[in-house]
Amino acid sequence: MxxxxxxxxxxxxxxxxxxxxxxxxxxxxxxxxxxxxxxxxxxxxxxxxxxNQAAISFKQGKTHTLGVILPSLYEDFFVTAISTIEEIAMANGYTVFIGQSNDDVEREKHIADTMRRHRVDGIIVSLAKSTKNYDHFEQLSKFKIPVVFFDRIPGGEQFNTVSCNLSKSSEELVDWLVKQGRKRIAFIKGPDAILHSNQRLEGYLAGLQNHKIKVDNVLMVSTDLTSEKTKEAIQKLLALKNPPDAIISFNDYVALDAIKFAREEGVKINKDIFFVSYANLPITSYMQNPPVASVEQFPTLQAEKAVELLLGQINQDAEERKPQRIVLESRVVVNS
Structure with missing residues (x-):
C-alpha cells in the first residue's frame, strides 16, 4: 500500500x-x-x-499551466499544432490543458470558464465555426489571463492573433487554375463566422477580376463543413447547365468530401473538374485523387508564434500588455 x-x-x-x-x-x-x-x-x-504545488502557485502568482481550446483533434492541422504547442510549453516549464469545442459555442464557453477557474496562466484558442461573440474570452482580461487566437481568429485590433494571409493565396489559386486552362471556377465557401471564409472569398473574387473573368453567382456555394452540406453544395454545382471546370473548396476535408460525391456522379477527378483547396494535409499525398493544389497554412509555425506570443504576454504586467497581430504568408502547393 x-x-x-x-x-x-x-x-x-x-x-x-x-x-x-x-x-x-x-x-x-x-x-x-x-x-x-x-x-x-x-x-x-x-x-x-x-x-504543495497550489501553495507554490499562490505564492508565485502563476500555475505554470496553459489552456488550449481547439475545434477538434480530428483534423491533422490541429494535431500538428497541439504537438508543437506542448513541446514549446514543456520546454518553458508549462503544462498544457486541452479542450475540444467540437465547433460548439456553448461548449467553447464552458471550457474557457473551466480553464479560468483552474487559474491557467494563459489560453491559446482556435475558434468554433459558429462563434460570433467573443465576450467569454474578453472577460478573461479581468482575471489577467491573456488569450492568443490562431488560425480561426476574430476580427478586431484588440485581440492577439496569429494567422495566414489567405486572401493573397486565394488569388494565386485562381491564377494557377487559369494557367491550366480553367476558366469556369467555382467556390465552396465556409461558415460566415469564420473570418478566413470571407478572406478566401475576397481573394477568389480578386483573382477572377485579375483575369477579367465575369463573376457568376451560381458558381458560389456554401457548406457548414459537414459532409451533408458539402454534398448539397457539390450537387448544386454539378446540376448547372454549364458546370464548373474547377472548384476551390474551403479546406482539404471539404475538398475530399466534394471529390467523393463528384466521383459518385461520374466526374473524372482533376480531369473534368480540377479540385483545389486549403490546408495541404499530409494525408492527401497517399490518396489516388487528392486536390491537385492546396494552400499550405503552416500549422507548426502558427503554433510556434502563438506560444511565443502568449508566453511573452504572461511575462508582462497585465497593464503593459498590448495586442499583437501576426500574419504569415501562406503558399500554394501543387501536388505532382
Missing amino acids: SQKPATIKEIAQQLNVSVSTVSRALHDHPSIGLRTKMQVKKLAEELNYEP
Missing part, C-alpha cells in the same frame, strides 16, 4: 523543529545549518514529501 506524501508540518513534528525551519532547509536557505538541512531532506525523502 502506497504511503501518503508527508507535509512540512509532519516533518517538523518528527524532527521537533519549526515549520519555517523545514521550509527554509528544503530551499537551502543560508540561515539553516548543513546538519539540519541533511536531516530534513533525508526525512522528506523517506516520507515521500512533495511540495
Whole structure:
C-alpha cells in the first residue's frame, strides 16, 4: 500500500523543529545549518514529501499551466499544432490543458470558464465555426489571463492573433487554375463566422477580376463543413447547365468530401473538374485523387508564434500588455 506524501508540518513534528525551519532547509536557505538541512531532506525523502504545488502557485502568482481550446483533434492541422504547442510549453516549464469545442459555442464557453477557474496562466484558442461573440474570452482580461487566437481568429485590433494571409493565396489559386486552362471556377465557401471564409472569398473574387473573368453567382456555394452540406453544395454545382471546370473548396476535408460525391456522379477527378483547396494535409499525398493544389497554412509555425506570443504576454504586467497581430504568408502547393 502506497504511503501518503508527508507535509512540512509532519516533518517538523518528527524532527521537533519549526515549520519555517523545514521550509527554509528544503530551499537551502543560508540561515539553516548543513546538519539540519541533511536531516530534513533525508526525512522528506523517506516520507515521500512533495511540495504543495497550489501553495507554490499562490505564492508565485502563476500555475505554470496553459489552456488550449481547439475545434477538434480530428483534423491533422490541429494535431500538428497541439504537438508543437506542448513541446514549446514543456520546454518553458508549462503544462498544457486541452479542450475540444467540437465547433460548439456553448461548449467553447464552458471550457474557457473551466480553464479560468483552474487559474491557467494563459489560453491559446482556435475558434468554433459558429462563434460570433467573443465576450467569454474578453472577460478573461479581468482575471489577467491573456488569450492568443490562431488560425480561426476574430476580427478586431484588440485581440492577439496569429494567422495566414489567405486572401493573397486565394488569388494565386485562381491564377494557377487559369494557367491550366480553367476558366469556369467555382467556390465552396465556409461558415460566415469564420473570418478566413470571407478572406478566401475576397481573394477568389480578386483573382477572377485579375483575369477579367465575369463573376457568376451560381458558381458560389456554401457548406457548414459537414459532409451533408458539402454534398448539397457539390450537387448544386454539378446540376448547372454549364458546370464548373474547377472548384476551390474551403479546406482539404471539404475538398475530399466534394471529390467523393463528384466521383459518385461520374466526374473524372482533376480531369473534368480540377479540385483545389486549403490546408495541404499530409494525408492527401497517399490518396489516388487528392486536390491537385492546396494552400499550405503552416500549422507548426502558427503554433510556434502563438506560444511565443502568449508566453511573452504572461511575462508582462497585465497593464503593459498590448495586442499583437501576426500574419504569415501562406503558399500554394501543387501536388505532382
